[in-house]
Amino acid sequence: MKKMSIYEPAMCCDTGLCGVSVDPELLRISTVLNALKKNGVAVDRFNLSSAPMAFVNNKVINAFINEKGAEELPAIVLDEKIVITGRYPTNEELISLLEIPKSYLTEAKSAPQGGCCCSDGKCC
Numbered sequence: 001m002k003k004m005s006i007y008e009p010a011m012c013c014d015t016g017l018c019g020v021s022v023d024p025e026l027l028r029i030s031t032v033l034n035a036l037k038k039n040g041v042a043v044d045r046f047n048l049s050s051a052p053m054a055f056v057n058n059k060v061i062n063a064f065i066n067e068k069g070a071e072e073l074p075a076i077v078l079d080e081k082i083v084i085t086g087r088y089p090t091n092e093e094l095i096s097l098l099e100i101p102k103s104y105l106t107e108a109k110s111a112p113q114g115g116c117c118c119s120d121g122k123c124c
């Protein structure tokens with residue numbers, strides 16, 4: 001599976017969904033990332049104010065910040081390569097980049113048939 005990370009500018013909280021006025025784009029990306037997580041697709045998300053070491057420790061992002069500055073964030077990294085800067089990916093771009101079905105953005109995968117979740121066929 002492809003590995004995606006989102007490196008975001010400094011915000012008041014991890015998602016930026018706080019305060020009086022909420023940015024609709026931050027709301028969209030948070031909603032989409034929650035849907036992906038429910039479908040087993042993890043996208044790491046790093047905020048410059050709450051996770052500065054993630055920016056320091058990632059050589060690609062560190063070089064990007066040193067060259068372009070934090071004003072060019074967010075930066076979307078796919079398999080250790082920056083693929084989008086200055087904005088969040090559209091839903092269509094997420095589907096294409098992660099190679100996932102469109103339904104992953106809106107629906108959670110259904111539970112296994114028979115109600116069991118363990119691989120040995122026994123219920124947990």
